[in-house]
Amino acid sequence: MALTDETDVVRTEEMLLNVGPQHPSTHGVFRMVVKISGETILEAEPVIGYLHRGTEKLAENLQYTQIIPYTDRLDYVSAMLNNYSLVHTVEEALGIAIPDRAEYIRVITMELNRLASHLIFFGTYLLDLGAMTPFLYAFEEREKIIDMFNELCGARITFNYMRIGGVKYDTPPGWLEQVDAFVKRMKGEMVKYRNLVTGNEIFLARVRGVGKYTTEQALGHGMSGINLRCTGYNWDLRKKKPYSIYDRFDWEVPLGKNGDCWDRYILHMEEMEQSLRIVEQALQQIQPGPVLAKVPKLIRVPAGEYYSGIEGTRGELGFYIVSDGKDKPYRLKIRRPSFENLQILPIILKGVPVGDMVAILGSIDPVLGEVGA
Amino acid sequence: MTWTWSNVWHWAAHPLSWPGFVGMLVGAVLVLLLALLVVMYSIYWQRKFIGWIQWRIGPNRVGPWGLFQTVADVLKLLIKEDVIPTGVDRTLFLIAPIFAFVPAFLVLSIIPFSAHHVFTANLGIGVLFYVAVSAITIHGVMLGGWSSNNKWGLIGGMRSAAQMLSYEVPLGMSIVGVVLMAGTLNLNDIVAAQAHTLWYVIPQIVGFVVFIIAGTAEMNRTPFDLPEAESELVAGYHVEYSGFRFAFFMLTEYVYLLAMGGLMATLFLGGWTGPFLPGWLWFAIKVFAFITFQFWLQATMPRMRQDQLMSFSWKVLLPLAMANLVITAVVKALV
Amino acid sequence: MFGFLKGLGVTISQLPKKKVTLMYPDEKPEWPERFRGVHRFIPELCTVCNQCARICPTSCISLSGARDENRKLRIETYDINSDICILCSLCTEVCPTEAILMSDTFENASYVRDDLYLDMHWLYNNELEYERRHPDRAIPETDVQKKAGD
Numbered sequence: 001m002a003l004t005d006e007t008d009v010v011r012t013e014e015m016l017l018n019v020g021p022q023h024p025s026t027h028g029v030f031r032m033v034v035k036i037s038g039e040t041i042l043e044a045e046p047v048i049g050y051l052h053r054g055t056e057k058l059a060e061n062l063q064y065t066q067i068i069p070y071t072d073r074l075d076y077v078s079a080m081l082n083n084y085s086l087v088h089t090v091e092e093a094l095g096i097a098i099p100d101r102a103e104y105i106r107v108i109t110m111e112l113n114r115l116a117s118h119l120i121f122f123g124t125y126l127l128d129l130g131a132m133t134p135f136l137y138a139f140e141e142r143e144k145i146i147d148m149f150n151e152l153c154g155a156r157i158t159f160n161y162m163r164i165g166g167v168k169y170d171t172p173p174g175w176l177e178q179v180d181a182f183v184k185r186m187k188g189e190m191v192k193y194r195n196l197v198t199g200n201e202i203f204l205a206r207v208r209g210v211g212k213y214t215t216e217q218a219l220g221h222g223m224s225g226i227n228l229r230c231t232g233y234n235w236d237l238r239k240k241k242p243y244s245i246y247d248r249f250d251w252e253v254p255l256g257k258n259g260d261c262w263d264r265y266i267l268h269m270e271e272m273e274q275s276l277r278i279v280e281q282a283l284q285q286i287q288p289g290p291v292l293a294k295v296p297k298l299i300r301v302p303a304g305e306y307y308s309g310i311e312g313t314r315g316e317l318g319f320y321i322v323s324d325g326k327d328k329p330y331r332l333k334i335r336r337p338s339f340e341n342l343q344i345l346p347i348i349l350k351g352v353p354v355g356d357m358v359a360i361l362g363s364i365d366p367v368l369g370e371v372g373a
Numbered sequence: 374m375t376w377t378w379s380n381v382w383h384w385a386a387h388p389l390s391w392p393g394f395v396g397m398l399v400g401a402v403l404v405l406l407l408a409l410l411v412v413m414y415s416i417y418w419q420r421k422f423i424g425w426i427q428w429r430i431g432p433n434r435v436g437p438w439g440l441f442q443t444v445a446d447v448l449k450l451l452i453k454e455d456v457i458p459t460g461v462d463r464t465l466f467l468i469a470p471i472f473a474f475v476p477a478f479l480v481l482s483i484i485p486f487s488a489h490h491v492f493t494a495n496l497g498i499g500v501l502f503y504v505a506v507s508a509i510t511i512h513g514v515m516l517g518g519w520s521s522n523n524k525w526g527l528i529g530g531m532r533s534a535a536q537m538l539s540y541e542v543p544l545g546m547s548i549v550g551v552v553l554m555a556g557t558l559n560l561n562d563i564v565a566a567q568a569h570t571l572w573y574v575i576p577q578i579v580g581f582v583v584f585i586i587a588g589t590a591e592m593n594r595t596p597f598d599l600p601e602a603e604s605e606l607v608a609g610y611h612v613e614y615s616g617f618r619f620a621f622f623m624l625t626e627y628v629y630l631l632a633m634g635g636l637m638a639t640l641f642l643g644g645w646t647g648p649f650l651p652g653w654l655w656f657a658i659k660v661f662a663f664i665t666f667q668f669w670l671q672a673t674m675p676r677m678r679q680d681q682l683m684s685f686s687w688k689v690l691l692p693l694a695m696a697n698l699v700i701t702a703v704v705k706a707l708v
Numbered sequence: 709m710f711g712f713l714k715g716l717g718v719t720i721s722q723l724p725k726k727k728v729t730l731m732y733p734d735e736k737p738e739w740p741e742r743f744r745g746v747h748r749f750i751p752e753l754c755t756v757c758n759q760c761a762r763i764c765p766t767s768c769i770s771l772s773g774a775r776d777e778n779r780k781l782r783i784e785t786y787d788i789n790s791d792i793c794i795l796c797s798l799c800t801e802v803c804p805t806e807a808i809l810m811s812d813t814f815e816n817a818s819y820v821r822d823d824l825y826l827d828m829h830w831l832y833n834n835e836l837e838y839e840r841r842h843p844d845r846a847i848p849e850t851d852v853q854k855k856a857g858d
Contacts, residue, residue: 017524025604039528039679066765069796128604130595130676133719136427140728154742154810160796168801169742196673196718199711202596203675354528355678358605426719428728673719674712 014042017354021050025128025358028368032345032361036354044349044357046342051372059332064090064164064299067332072158074336075370077120078313080106080113080149083162085310088243089319090164090299093306101289102166103245108179108282109149109161110244111275115186116145117313118268118275121365125265126197128362129206134197141189144182151175164299166292180283183276190273198269207261211348211360214259221347222340225315226271227364230256230263237311244310249281261363268365300327314338314365336373338366404481412627413443419668426672450623453616458521461613465520470614470621473513476506477628484635485561487645487653499560500552503636504545507591510625511537514600517622518610529609532679533600537591539686544587546694550580550701551640560636564644574641579697581641583690585666588633590686592626594667596674597682604676634663739812741845744797746813747788748838749831753807754783760799760808768793783807786828791821811838 020031029050035043055074059067064086071082084106091098098106123138146156151172153161161168197203215231228235236253238246254270256263303325309318315337322331341364348360417432417440424431432439457466483499496502511534518530551573552558555566567573574581590597601609611622638644638659645652677685730737739745756773768789776782799808811834818824826834839846 015524024607039532062765063763065798066763069765069794069798072796073794126675130598130604131674132423133427133672136429137722140428143728150743151740152742154740154744154797155795158794158796160798172740172742192718195714197675197715200673200675200715201710201712202677204711205681206675206678353679355599355605355676425723425727428722428725430727430729433731669716669720673715 012037019357020047025362026368027124027362027366028371030366030368030371032349032357034349034354034357039353039355041349041352041354041357044346046345048339048342048371051368053372055373056332056334059329061328063327064301064329067329068162069158069160071334072160073369074334074373075117075312075314075317075338075367076157077367078113078117079157079159080109080161081310081312081317083159084110084244085308085312085317086319087162087164088310089306089308089321090301092308093301093304093321093323094164094295094299096165096293096295098293099166099290100245101170101287102291102293104282104286105167105171105291106162107244107246107249108176108279108286109152109159109167111278111282112145112148112179114313115272115275115279116142118272119145121268122193122197122272125362125365126203128358129203131197131203134193137189137192137196141186144185148175148178148182151178163292165295166290168292170291176283176286179279183280183283186272186276190269190276193269198266204262206356206359207265207363209258210261210352210356211264211363212258212260213344213348217344217347218259221344223315223344224337224340225312226264226267227315227341229253230267231259232257237309237316241309243308246278248285249278251277251281261359264363264365298327300325301329309335312337314367314370315341334373336370338368338370339373342366342371401482405478407486408478408481408628408631409624411631412624413447415627415630415664416443416446418664419671422665422668423672426669447620450620451617455616455618458613460522462520462522465516466613467618469513469517469520470618470625471513472516473510473625474621474628476509476513477625477632479506480632481628481635483560484632485564485639485644486635486656487651493561495561496559498558500548500558500563500640503632504541504548507629507632508537508541510629513625514610514622517614518600521610521613523613525606525608526610526612529600529606529612532606533593533610535679536593536597536599536682539683540587540590540597540690543583543686543690543694544591546691546698547577547580547583547587548640550577550694550697553698553701553705560639560644564639564646567643568646572641572643577641577697577701579693580701583694583697584637584641587686587690587694588637589667589670590682592629592633592667594626594630595671596677598676599679599682630664630667631660634660637663739814743812743814744795744810746790746795746811746816746826746834747793747799747831748809748811748813748835749786749828750807750809750835751783751786751828751832753805754786755805755807756781756783757804759802759804763798763802764793765796765798766792766794769799783828786831788826788831789824790816790826791824809835811835812841813838 014035014037017034017036018031019034020026021029026032031047031050033045033047034041055070058070062070067086068083071086072079074082119138119142123135126134149159150156152175153159153168213231215233218228218231218233224235232255234253234255237243239253251274254267254274256267301321301323303323305320305322307318307320309316316335317337318335320333320335321329324330345361345364349357352360420442421431432442435441435445457463480503482494483496483502485493515530515534518526518533551563554573554576555563557563557566593600601611611619614622635656638656642659645656647655756771758771761767761769761771769787771783771786773781773783797810800806800810813834816824
């Protein structure tokens with residue numbers, strides 16, 4: 001029997017694979033519909049919205065103070081920054097001057113929270129790649145940060161700590177010393193992480209050159225934060241559009257070069273060190289004083305549109321308020337960095353093996369509470 | 374030939390007789406019990422050891438220091454409902470765990486546990502037997518993944534088939550070096566050959582390294598645990614299994630840990646030989662060191678990727694094992 | 709090359725480190741004073757101003773009061789639906805007399821949702837329990853009478 005061209009080759013069929021919403025490495029309830037041929041991904045389509053709670057709509061019926069606890073639940077691993085982004089926008093709209101001590105406490109808590117969030121990245125990313133131990137080390141350090149926050153504001157995750165015009169409480173006695181001791185300890189831990197993970201050949205082989213994209217692609221997809229900086233584009237709102245008191249500290253913006261998973265990983269690690277630097281300086285500069293400015297009990301934002309973005313852990317985190325002069329926003333739009341960062345997935349997942357899928361998704365570092373909002 | 378009581382224990386050296394058969398049976402049951410005991414406490418030790426590394430205390434609720442934790446876990450698995458999902462290939466789904474486990478238990482028959490190899494078949498082709506029989510497990514794993522009609526299971530099964538086949542080759546090659554030095558395939562004779570000279574780990578250091586790496590991959594342990602990579606494939610080939618069928622897969626994995634440890638101790642570390650202590654204790658210490666090393670690796674390493682794993686086996690390990698083999702042969706011919 | 713050996717060194721060096729596990733049901737965590745657990749409520753202090761119910765982002769507080777013989781408002785019912793309460797502590801922030809406070813009760817899992825509907829009785833008991841657990845944090849009796857009196 002003569003072989004024709006069709007029977008000559010073994011015909012294989014693509015397989016449609018549903019990654020998530022219950023999958024250990026999607027960092028929450030995220031779903032990807034992946035078309036694979038063997039181990040290679042041909043097409044990937046992210047499906048978003050499993051954690052949608054309608055925060056933006058809910059906010060239209062809430063006073064500005066009441067929205068703060070809702071922002072805790074967006075990016076639930078860096079709630080301090082969410083708190084700050086909202087109150088910062090309202091403060092800009094109202095033109096309130098914030099007491100110095102409040103600003104320092106805010107910077108300390110925000111940078112500690114950024115550190116905690118990057119620790120989660122470090123731990124879960126290595127867990128995605130199959131190493132379990134870094135996860136537990138990272139979570140133990142995060143636990144220390146969270147315990148300090150617990151002492152400061154009474155909650156471990158959903159802080160609800162920032163208020164329009166300052167912060168809710170002053171620091172309890174001995175708290176700043178505790179932070180100081182933690183910063184010193186954390187520096188040693190960073191060395192340990194470097195020895196444990198950063199030099200590991202298997203780890204390097206897994207992340208070098210994986211999940212690459214260019215600056216143009218990143219900008220075109222509205223990416224920000226580390227996911228943009230890993231391509232070498234210098235864009236950090238703390239430097240470019242200084243808010244709060246970040247101009248008083250001496251620190252650098254670490255930049256990547258290739259835009260691959262390795263750059264994203266190492267930028268997280270370097271940002272942790274920069275955060276420690278900022279906290280250290282803030283601890284030296286902080287002075288006693290009031291922590292809450294005089295603000296009216298019922299906050300009414302004058303009619304108009306206001307936007308201000310801050311450098312969140314995952315990128316530009318902004319609140320866009322449309323006010324009609326009432327005590328509640330007419331419309332609130334939240335620019336959630338994870339949501340924007342995820343949009344590049346179909347492009348960078350094309351043609352990679354299944355094993356790299358989790359490596360790439362983990363390196364983008366999405367938090368699904370923020371994606372779904 | 375007259376029959377004496379000692380024939381019960383020295384059945385290997387005598388023609389088969391009824392008492393000898395009974396002795397064999399008793400031996401098999403005892404080895405099975407031993408294997409189960411070792412498996413239970415290696416799981417316990419794994420959880421404790423990795424727990425200590427990770428600043429945890431590990432199992433501590435069931436029994437003193439949690440010693441009965443694994444017993445409780447096994448009991449739970451045994452009394453669980455035997456779930457056979459609809460849509461699975463029923464026959465294959467049912468026999469796959471058996472396919473996987475039986476070879477794992479079979480290979481224990483040639484491991485010389487002690488100086489008086491009571492429960493050890495004095496097999497002339499011992500090494501070959503191990504490599505050949507352990508390859509059967511691949512079928513069980515692959516069939517289990519395929520028959521469960523689950524996409525994750527399928528990928529896991531295929532991955533493990535590819536991986537275990539690829540690593541069988543360097544594993545075999547690394548063993549051949551030892552066989553060349555000892556001049557025999559019989560594991561008992563290999564131990565005896567090492568008793569008077571250096572342990573083969575020194576002259577065969579390259580072979581030893583290749584053996585450890587390939588052995589780790591063969592057992593699907595970190596950093597080569599791709600077939601059951603829980604962060605990628607959820608659980609890999611046994612994703613649809615539960616209850617005692619799942620327990621069988623688990624058992625396979627840990628029996629191989631014992632068997633591979635025994636093989637390593639026999640081939641490279643002089644088996645049961647050693648000063649002062651009794652032979653079985655030396656053997657136990659060596660196997661324990663191997664098992665602990667595996668857990669240590671598990672606590673440190675991330676996972677490799679499938680294509681890297683393959684090219685590592687064919688492009689690095691195999692040439693290394695070959696070179697070792699050639700050098701061994703040349704040295705042996707010259708000396 | 710051989711960077712993984714460093715990693716092996718790190719993991720093995722952690723073996724003798726102090727373990728961080730808390731033996732949870734036997735040992736309870738020490739919560740700081742500001743900890744926001746389930747509410748506690750002191751009925752004598754309440755002036756039925758309704759501010760807590762108004763500030764609550766999830767509207768989980770409902771209360772009612774009536775005037776007593778001295779024409780002073782007294783609380784009659786005070787319910788918190790802790791099913792939807794997000795423990796944001798805004799109610800304790802606005803309370804002028806500190807009648808509603810946060811306690812360190814944090815274990816309130818239940819099989820039925822009705823159990824999560826906390827009434828004044830439960831909340832007051834929670835206050836008594838809290839004072840028993842933390843005698844140093846209790847509000848002095850004289851203070852309560854003074855505040856309730858004026």
